[in-house]
Amino acid sequence: MVQKVTSSLDGKGLRVAVIDTGWNEFIVSQLTQGAIGTLARHGVADDDIHHITVPGAFELPLAVRAAAQSGRFDAIVALGCVIRGATPHFDYVAGEAAKGISSVMADTGVPVAFGVLTTDTIEQAIERAGTKAGNKGTEAAAVAVEMARLLPAIKGEAS
Numbered sequence: 001m002v003q004k005v006t007s008s009l010d011g012k013g014l015r016v017a018v019i020d021t022g023w024n025e026f027i028v029s030q031l032t033q034g035a036i037g038t039l040a041r042h043g044v045a046d047d048d049i050h051h052i053t054v055p056g057a058f059e060l061p062l063a064v065r066a067a068a069q070s071g072r073f074d075a076i077v078a079l080g081c082v083i084r085g086a087t088p089h090f091d092y093v094a095g096e097a098a099k100g101i102s103s104v105m106a107d108t109g110v111p112v113a114f115g116v117l118t119t120d121t122i123e124q125a126i127e128r129a130g131t132k133a134g135n136k137g138t139e140a141a142a143v144a145v146e147m148a149r150l151l152p153a154i155k156g157e158a159s
């Protein structure tokens with residue numbers, strides 16, 4: 001019989017780092033609010049949520065790596081916003097953030113949800129920060145909980 005490995009969205013007992021950027025604060029603060037609210041709704045205790053702010057998206061991988069290597073967190077939510085029209089070095093900043101964050105996951109095995117908006121315009125960023133197109137911080141937080149629950153299930157561990 002096929003054995004389905006399942007996850008859950010029960011955040012009780014999970015320790016989660018939310019790492020966001022000071023850049024584009026008016027957008028990113030909406031992502032952070034969405035993420036922290038979602039973690040709380042899924043049962044993550046306030047004291048188990050650590051909120052860390054770095055200057056910009058380019059700095060996210062370093063802080064995400066430090067958090068992952070610390071052993072203090074079951075999952076990490078990385079949040080930021082890079083807008084092509086406003087960022088002469090968009091491809092470097094956005095590309096390095098994505099590449100750096102995914103390499104932390106591969107190197108450490110700690111799940112990191114990628115909630116960094118990479119948009120062409122400020123309007124598209126606003127749409128994804130809690131208006132027309134949902135809130136990517138909310139979505140990333142739910143993914144972090146789901147992956148933190150899924151990994152022990154894959155390994156056959158109780159979580």
Ligand code: INI
Nearest residue numbers: 021023055056057058081082083086087
């Ligand atoms: N950082 C961002 O997070 N978003 C941006 O849109 C952005 N722009 O426009 O340049 C940005 N730049 C700063 C970058 O992330 C670094 O903090 C900086 O290069 C110093 O390392």
